[in-house]
Each structure stands twice: as structure tokens, then as C-alpha cells.
Amino acid sequence: MKTEKLYAKTMATMVQFEKNTSDQLPANSRQFAETLFDSIRKWHKSDVCAVLYTTSELPETVQVVQDRNSTPVLHKTGLREWELLLGGNSTVVLKKNDGHLISKDYTSWVFIPVLAKKKVAAAVIMARAGGRMGSAEEEAGLVLSQFFTTALKRIRKTNKRFRTYGDDIRQQVLLEAQASAGLQSVDFPGLARAVDYGSGTGSDFSIVYRPSADSLIACVGDITAVVHERQKAFVFMNAILDYLSGMPLDALQILMKMNESLVRRRSEWYISAVLARYLPQDHHIEIAGGGNAGALHFSHADMNLREYTFGVAAGVDSDAEFFMSKIPVQTGDIVCLYTDGVYCARKRNGDPFGKSDLADTVRKNYFLGADDLARKILEVLREKEDPSVDGDDRTVQVLKIE
Numbered sequence: 001m002k003t004e005k006l007y008a009k010t011m012a013t014m015v016q017f018e019k020n021t022s023d024q025l026p027a028n029s030r031q032f033a034e035t036l037f038d039s040i041r042k043w044h045k046s047d048v049c050a051v052l053y054t055t056s057e058l059p060e061t062v063q064v065v066q067d068r069n070s071t072p073v074l075h076k077t078g079l080r081e082w083e084l085l086l087g088g089n090s091t092v093v094l095k096k097n098d099g100h101l102i103s104k105d106y107t108s109w110v111f112i113p114v115l116a117k118k119k120v121a122a123a124v125i126m127a128r129a130g131g132r133m134g135s136a137e138e139e140a141g142l143v144l145s146q147f148f149t150t151a152l153k154r155i156r157k158t159n160k161r162f163r164t165y166g167d168d169i170r171q172q173v174l175l176e177a178q179a180s181a182g183l184q185s186v187d188f189p190g191l192a193r194a195v196d197y198g199s200g201t202g203s204d205f206s207i208v209y210r211p212s213a214d215s216l217i218a219c220v221g222d223i224t225a226v227v228h229e230r231q232k233a234f235v236f237m238n239a240i241l242d243y244l245s246g247m248p249l250d251a252l253q254i255l256m257k258m259n260e261s262l263v264r265r266r267s268e269w270y271i272s273a274v275l276a277r278y279l280p281q282d283h284h285i286e287i288a289g290g291g292n293a294g295a296l297h298f299s300h301a302d303m304n305l306r307e308y309t310f311g312v313a314a315g316v317d318s319d320a321e322f323f324m325s326k327i328p329v330q331t332g333d334i335v336c337l338y339t340d341g342v343y344c345a346r347k348r349n350g351d352p353f354g355k356s357d358l359a360d361t362v363r364k365n366y367f368l369g370a371d372d373l374a375r376k377i378l379e380v381l382r383e384k385e386d387p388s389v390d391g392d393d394r395t396v397q398v399l400k401i402e
Helices: 003-022 029-040 080-086 135-183 227-245 251-265 354-364 370-384
Strands: 047-053 063-066 092-094 108-116 119-128 191-196 204-209 216-224 270-279 284-290 294-298 305-308 324-328 334-338 394-400
Touching (some): 003 029, 029 047, 029 063, 029 135, 119 135, 204 394, 216 394, 251 270, 251 324, 270 294, 284 294, 294 354, 334 354, 334 370, 354 370
Antiparallel strands (some): 047 063, 092 108, 216 270, 270 284, 284 324, 294 305, 294 334, 334 394
16 A cells, blocks of 8 residues: 555544544443444455454453454454563554464454553454555554554543543432431431431431331441442332331341342342331330441340341342341330441541440430430540541431330
């Protein structure tokens, strides 16, 4: 190919790529490879184009985009065979094809890498069935390599900005939903909750149901999921607990069915939760939980306080074992449910606020009503914590038996 004509074709390829990405940017490796292929395949009508790339799902296999009507370009698609070229980061012209990597139907070919962080993210192969490629194709390949590398950097930067913007919107929606749920009130004697969602993680939740006039179900938890999945998990938890609370199930059965539902969804959601079911006429409260949420019971009769800790979080294992404690309660007793953001807060001396600090706060303030006690717990925590350390969401649910 004459140098002038090759230059014109190279410029036309770059213009075509800009047109292809002007309306919609490639969102992943496959789309970028397809855009490359569509832009460069007419570089020379006697040449056959293929674009190579790898994916995180199949990191050891070279994926190929090529015209279906032409003879397959690649002879080998294993990553190891291509390591020398993929690790070289430079345009290479093979004037004579030995058939090791490229089909013997082609006599000559050029390797044009597209780099990301100094590593090959994709590569264009132009294979020629008749004649040989030379220095002109190598120079054009170098120009295209630099152009596509710069374009990929710009595309990734723009996509990241859009993803960040989208994540910000989703995070704001999540925080608003979380705050709204935290402000909902259920009219039940001696029930109160206090929340501090200032960390912005959007992971804690506090849900209360009153299935009947003489029953109460309360659940406090912490969702482990990526930001854009937390909103789905939050909605799911509201829906599943709303459904299960209306069934004749004890606290353990509710937790087990919640775990089954989470595992069955096969979502990367893990829920640390503690659930309490209270039937005043039975003078008992049931407590079941999983993960790093916690609970405590303060007995007004003997001034003793017992803490409850749990094992695996919900959503991890369909065969996970959960346990339930059925606790006799009477007037003046206090049951407190809380997330790990409460007892893991870091104090000024470097120690965690800890469950012992939480227990001491309850003992010293047991005479307070539920509302005042819930607020007092977070107030004491804020007084003792190191403000320079990033905190977590904090949720406290208090039930004082009346």
C-alpha cells in the first residue's frame, strides 16, 4: 500500500472511531473491541481484521472479534501463546507468518496494541493473505496504537465519571429511604429507637412490625453489599420481613426463612441482623440473630445484664445454624438491639466503645424511659468516640417492658 493512501486510510479509521463513540461510549471490553473492529476493518480491503481482548470472566482466553465471512485469523487463543506480544506493548510487523499464532492462510500481519496503564488492554491484528506488510504499515500501526490508547484512557475516565455520578444518585436515594424508615414510628408501649446515619454508608436498617394489637416484631441489621446493591437489599428486607411477620412463626423461624430467601437469590448480600418477637401476654421475648449485630437484656428484678452474640450472617449459607433465646421478662426489664456501629466505635484512647461500655450505659440509666435511654446510648458514644476516626452507621432499638 502506498504511503499516501495508507495515511489517508489511517486518518479515516480515526475519524470513524470518533464517529462510533460520539453518540455512545463503549461500556466494557467487548463493546470497546467491537467499536475498534468496526472502525478499522476497512483499513485495507485485502486485509482481514481481528481485535483481541480478554475479560475478567475468562482471563486465560483471548477473545476475538472478527468478520464471520473471513477465514479465522487466530490459530491459538490461549493467553500464554500471546504473552510475548501482549507484554511487549509495541507495534510489531510480522513480515513472514510462521503459522504459530495466525492462520497459515495469511502471509503477513501486524500487531497493534491498545494500552491501559502500560499494559495491553486490547490489540488489533491486520492479516494479509497476499503480499507482505512493511515499514509503512508499522508506522501507521504506531499512530493507531497511540490514538486508540489515548481514546481508551478518555473513555474510561468519562465512564468512571458517569458511574460516580450514578452511584452518587443511588447513594442519595438509599440514604433517603434509610432515613425515612428510621423515622417511622410504631405505637407500642415502651418501644423506642435511636439512629445515627451520619457516616453515609447506608447499610443499617431498623424495622418494626406490629402484626396484632398484642404482638411486636423488631429487627435491627447491617447490610453488607456494594453501594448500588444496598438499595435493593434494603427494599428486599422490608418486603420479606413484612411478609414473614404476618405468619405464625417464632423469631428463629423468621430468621431461617429470611436466610433461605437471601441464599436463594444468589446475590452478594449478607445481613447481620438481630430479631426480637415479643408477646406481652406470654411475658417472654424471643431473640434470634446472625452476624455481628447484638442484643442485651437487663433484668430489673436482680439488676443483672446479659449480652447475646450470634454466629454466621444471614445470606451466607443455606445450611447455617441459628439459635433463639426465649427470655422471661417483667415490668422494668430492658431489651436492647443494636448494630456493630455502636460497639465498634473507636474511643479517644484507641479502644473500641465495646459491649461493656454499652452495658454500663444501660445499667447507669435503667431508670430512663425507652426514648431517653436510646438517645442516651448514642449520646454517651459520641462523647467518648474519637472524632477523627470514620464511624459507621449506628442503630439502637430499645424495648422497656411496661
